[in-house]
Amino acid sequence: MGKIEWAMWANEQALAAGLILLTGGIVGVAGQFRGWQFAAYGVAAGVFVCLLEYPRGRRNKGTSVERTGQYCFTVCVKSFGPLTRNYYVRAFLYAGVCVPGGFMLATVLGCVCLGIASLIYLGAAIRGEQWEPILPRKETRKPVGESIKNPPQNPPPRPPAEMRRKRAEDLEGAAYVNPISVTANE
């Protein structure tokens, strides 16, 4: 399993965890459960995790597939620099964020899922993975064909000047017409 980038799976798991935390939180708040404050926290934490996890990072090898409309999120997440680039930060952040979810049944599942995502991110961080944004690369203009830069040095091949000159005995067969008549010794 040498080439696996664990962060890819951690990302899917964290996104799912965020959604589950969010759903559990909404149910807890809407149903006015005991401890609904924890549910409200679940909603906020869920939204935060979803926003952070929505933009996929660039893979080291192979093509990276973007999620629909992730460009704005990529820019936001990228602006936090090392905080979002480093997976150790994410691992410990999620480990901390998930704890309050354990105090209420509606958010327990989200808490456990986020904990698992945190562990996978820890694994990814230990292997040295990092979050790189998927941004469109600046297109390098292909150099216009070489031949345009170097105009020809030599004139096109022509027969020598004597042959090109209009011959007196063959005036009609010549390739050009003189605007001014030319006769010898005038």
Add this chain to the structure above:
Amino acid sequence: MGNWIINHGLTSFILVVWMAINIFLFVWFYFFYDLGDQFFYTRHILGSALAWARAPAAVLNFNCLLILLPVCRNLLSLLRGSFMCCGRTMRKQLDKNLSFHKLVAYMIGLMTAVHMIAHLLNVEWYNNSRRGVYDGLSTALSDLEDSGNTTYLNPIRSTDIDAQQTPTYFVFTTIAGLTGVIITLALILIITSSMEVIRRSYFEVFWYTHHLFIIFFAGLVFHGAGRIVRSQQTTTPPHNFTFCKDRFAQWGRIPECPVPQFAGGFPQTWMWVIGPMILYVCERLLRFIRYTQTVRYRKIVIRPSKVLELQLVKNGFKMEVGQYVFLNCPALSQLEWHPFTMTSAPEEDFFSVHIRSAGDWTQKLISMVEELPEGAQGPKMGVDGPFGTASEDVFDYEVSMLVGAGIGVTPFASILKSIWYKFKDSNPKLRTRKIYFYWLCRETHAFEWFADLLQVLEREMEERGMGDFLTYKLYLTGWDQSHACHVMVHFDEDTDVVTGLKQKTHYGRPNWDKEFEQVRKENPTSVVGTFLCGPAALGTVLEKKCAKYSDVDPRKTKFYFNKENF
């Protein structure tokens, strides 16, 4: 519209039937729990959340039954064989087994979410009722003990624990709750590792995590063992709830209202899933038995462009054209089985596969084999299969269009070789009169091993005067300036500069409209089968063209589309 019916009718019908069964189960069980008298008291505490939890449970039972079936590939092969009489359209549905598996998985995910949310509400309301937050009847019902001559209704019994933690405590100390959490967690891990991104790039993560389904099914079977969904039982004298619901303070003291008795429902999930579970166990057992059978190497060839050809011999192995096998190499990985289409014909006394370096496993295999001395046997290999896919049907069509993209040409290698043998033996099973073969490839290197085959076929066809039986067109999609120059210089030569074949290589992608028009013109009354082994995008294009150029009139040309999938 008519074309759509021809190509997609049966699939849509099956999906409609499946959805109808789901809806029926949901509605039936919803009303069973929402209107049943025996649940009157339960509903008094839980409201319609009871029905909202039980209805998806029924749908889940049905779908957990279905989900194991499409992945029993030996069973599917068996069905395919026995459906030989039932026409192509039926057998084509078996191609789509993986799509069906995914669809059922989505339904399981959705219903799990509904079921879980409903149970969150249930537990919260049971908790509140137990603590006397609701009306007198609720409190009286919840107070019913589980001792002596009373049976409980409210599964939350103890009140010592902190009120906010009671639901969590309850979930983790009951069979239903604990199994529920564990199997939902397993399901979530299975789903996140099965996302397309993970599956295509890191197959091992997907494959190993998917085995959590064992935990899923084990937990599922025991999920109902606690019997905490309680219904009212008949007592002597009978307890009439319409009369007694307002007299809860007098239960047991007046003759009309004895204390109501409750019991949990008999767990039923195991009845739904036991059959498929046994079938799946048999399937895995069969794969294991096949794995232990000896496989000998007849020949190992390393082809250009990192393609490895293995010619293997196994006792009792019988194949059809275009089938695939699963290979397992314990020296590389104990648990991984990878599918490869066979490139040999059934008429040969061995079977061969061409393996391209495409990932961890294949790369390691190729490097391992490269280091072997000449003539030595390769690493121990387990072979499971053969399994049938659409290519088996190629000879049933009068006219076939075969499209292979890149390495996707492999099933067609098998088909073309088989044609060659059948022709030599004048095999009457060959219904095919005409074959159009399109090979799309990015670069020339990969052509080599296949070009040899085509050269041989070309010669044989000419010798027998059957030059127009096989029309093949090769498309080089990754050409550049140097290619074009090279071709221009050798324009007048008889054979193609790239492949050495009589048929010239085309450059760029094929114009499918033109190709389909040509096939239709040359075969005005035939049924044409189009077979693709290649990227999904090309599949969508070909499917559309098949639909576009098919005629509903049965006397005219009809195109059927078949796709290989791995």
